Amino acid sequence: MTEALLFEKTQPDLAGPRLPAAGVDADLGLPQHLLRRRPPELPRLSEPTIMRHYSRLASMNFSISEEFYPLGSCTMKYNPVANEWAARLEGFVSLHPYQDEESMQGALELLWRLERALCAIVGVDRMTLQPAAGAHGEWTALRMIQAYHRERGEDRDEVIVPDSAHGTNPASATLCGYRVVEVRSGTDGRVDVGDLESKLSPRVAALMLTNPNTLGLFERQIVEMAEMVHATGAKLYYDGANLNALMGICRPGDMGFDAVHLNLHKTFTTPHGGGGPGAGPVGVKADLVPYLPRPTVERQDGRFRLDYDRPRSIGRVRSFYGNFGVLVRAFAYILAMGGDGLTQASRDAVLAANYLRRQVAGPLEVPHPGPCMHEFVASATTLAQGGVRATDLAKGLLERGFYAPTVYFPLIVPEAVMVEPTETETRATLDAFAAAVREIVDLAHRDPEQLHRAPTRLPVGRLDEVAAARHPVLRWRPPDDR
Amino acid sequence: MPKRFYTETHEWVALDGEVATIGITDYAQAKLGDVVFLDLPQPGRELAAGEVLGAVESVKAASDIYTPVAGTVVEVNQDLTSAPEKVNQDPYGDGWLVKLRVAGALPELLDEERYGALIREAEA
Numbered sequence A: 001m002t003e004a005l006l007f008e009k010t011q012p013d014l015a016g017p018r019l020p021a022a023g024v025d026a027d028l029g030l031p032q033h034l035l036r037r038r039p040p041e042l043p044r045l046s047e048p049t050i051m052r053h054y055s056r057l058a059s060m061n062f063s064i065s066e067e068f069y070p071l072g073s074c075t076m077k078y079n080p081v082a083n084e085w086a087a088r089l090e091g092f093v094s095l096h097p098y099q100d101e102e103s104m105q106g107a108l109e110l111l112w113r114l115e116r117a118l119c120a121i122v123g124v125d126r127m128t129l130q131p132a133a134g135a136h137g138e139w140t141a142l143r144m145i146q147a148y149h150r151e152r153g154e155d156r157d158e159v160i161v162p163d164s165a166h167g168t169n170p171a172s173a174t175l176c177g178y179r180v181v182e183v184r185s186g187t188d189g190r191v192d193v194g195d196l197e198s199k200l201s202p203r204v205a206a207l208m209l210t211n212p213n214t215l216g217l218f219e220r221q222i223v224e225m226a227e228m229v230h231a232t233g234a235k236l237y238y239d240g241a242n243l244n245a246l247m248g249i250c251r252p253g254d255m256g257f258d259a260v261h262l263n264l265h266k267t268f269t270t271p272h273g274g275g276g277p278g279a280g281p282v283g284v285k286a287d288l289v290p291y292l293p294r295p296t297v298e299r300q301d302g303r304f305r306l307d308y309d310r311p312r313s314i315g316r317v318r319s320f321y322g323n324f325g326v327l328v329r330a331f332a333y334i335l336a337m338g339g340d341g342l343t344q345a346s347r348d349a350v351l352a353a354n355y356l357r358r359q360v361a362g363p364l365e366v367p368h369p370g371p372c373m374h375e376f377v378a379s380a381t382t383l384a385q386g387g388v389r390a391t392d393l394a395k396g397l398l399e400r401g402f403y404a405p406t407v408y409f410p411l412i413v414p415e416a417v418m419v420e421p422t423e424t425e426t427r428a429t430l431d432a433f434a435a436a437v438r439e440i441v442d443l444a445h446r447d448p449e450q451l452h453r454a455p456t457r458l459p460v461g462r463l464d465e466v467a468a469a470r471h472p473v474l475r476w477r478p479p480d481d482r
Numbered sequence B: 001m002p003k004r005f006y007t008e009t010h011e012w013v014a015l016d017g018e019v020a021t022i023g024i025t026d027y028a029q030a031k032l033g034d035v036v037f038l039d040l041p042q043p044g045r046e047l048a049a050g051e052v053l054g055a056v057e058s059v060k061a062a063s064d065i066y067t068p069v070a071g072t073v074v075e076v077n078q079d080l081t082s083a084p085e086k087v088n089q090d091p092y093g094d095g096w097l098v099k100l101r102v103a104g105a106l107p108e109l110l111d112e113e114r115y116g117a118l119i120r121e122a123e124a
Helices: A047-060 A081-087 A100-123 A134-151 A168-175 A191-197 A222-231 A242-243 A286-291 A324-360 A380-387 A391-397 A428-446 A450-452 A465-470 B026-032 B112-123
Strands: A124-130 A158-162 A179-183 A203-207 A235-237 A259-261 A283-285 A296-299 A302-307 A376-379 A416-419 B002-004 B012-014 B019-022 B035-039 B054-058 B060-065 B071-076 B098-103
Touching: A081 A324, A100 A124, A100 A242, A100 A283, A100 A296, A100 A302, A100 A324, A134 A168, A134 A203, A134 A235, A134 A242, A134 A259, A134 A283, A134 A286, A158 A168, A168 A179, A168 A203, A168 B002, A191 A222, A203 A222, A235 A242, A242 A324, A259 A324, A296 A428, A296 B054, A324 A416, A324 A428, A380 A428, A391 A416, A391 A428, A391 A450, A416 B002, A428 A450, B002 B112, B019 B026
Parallel strands: A158 A179, A158 A203, A203 A235, A235 A259
Antiparallel strands: A124 A283, A259 A283, A296 A302, A376 A416, B002 B012, B012 B019, B019 B098, B035 B054, B054 B060, B071 B098
């Protein structure tokens, strides 16, 4: 099943779209060489053809609205429809960011209350809601830490990340101009504290950690690590990717973290990626508060205002006030769940992961001892005899109607298969997934060829990932121009 | 062919006079799978031993490459730009990555036997 592009379906004898008048003066005084000399070659199609094109594309799509999506580290939980209702409230959708403060008190109050709620959940003093995604939040937090050290005349040029870290951690540190130093994981999958000690020095600006870590394991020595990091004058940064395990149970701020980023599109049920945009708020303890991006939202005499008078701020990191529609959805979720509901969500997420872990731990190898937190990492090395790898297992799951878990990450587990079921799936769904894994493992021993060919029943079959990476075709060209 | 030495991070180095040729090991290329891109330094760059020399990207992962010895980059394997698969096909030959003019004393490196033992241990 394939779907031609609109440009390929064009029918020259049709009129094509009828565009509204531009509404601006055509003579903008632009230089002649910048003006278009002939009309753009837009596709010419009937409206039903266009509608069917997009409906077919939508039917080929795979999303959490259709099937189970256990993509490890991504917290692909269900996005409640109630969030959409809130985000479409007339008062929010008709706002313009250039309105004056007095006419957008409701929106400012939402930002103010959301900040308080998120601060309470993670145990920090203040938060910025501006960053547009997780990695943007990481970068924003590191810039604040950098400003903090510079103001003290400290020249720190290293950031420590674990070998199991998300790739965005070293990338964000590098983008801020830091040199990345890797700290090893011990055999139990947790940070090797001895190795950390040997890498700490007055050159280190921060240690970046997720807790629970990428293997879904709680870093039990976190308080001790925080003391070690703080003793050298460095800051401790919390990557919020895995917060879904901890809400209402323990708080990064209490563990000693100084800066915390959250992914509202993971933990707080706002849409991911293409369905986004995302939001990556960053919370900080008191000594980093002066560096928060401006403006902040302040309450004064029962009114809300934007505070631009923050001379030590690192500046704005996003136009206006962040991805406001996403923030509305997250706030709606928090209010709908309440504190008890969020705590139960985390408990259920951990329960679901442990249930599935036990089911999968027979057919696949699960190298690190449990119990796990909200996710676990299995290894497909046991299937290697028949030539079956993690990729083949993933493709086999796609064939069976499940989104594939994260594969080949974290890098410290060979043939890694990283599963995060989240709290929003029923036990029946988890059982069906485990049954599919058992079926595939059985097939790997009996008929590995069938797995190598998978998927055969989806819109596209096995893609040549190597060719795609070595010779990427990034632009469509008309057939006569290839 | 000069004798190869190895690192715990799976690079190899072969010394010819004061020029060191560096690559990744056969074990490393097998673990990475099909190499699709290499990020290599410009000639003239000075590197300390153990410093990140560049990165190798496969379909599965991107990994840093560390220089086993200190020195100045004198040559980069340009063929890899259009044919990164050479790293998979011939990691100790056509798939070499860079040549350095060695500076300072050589650090302690693994010989064939000790590197082989390291891999056997990792696979056990």
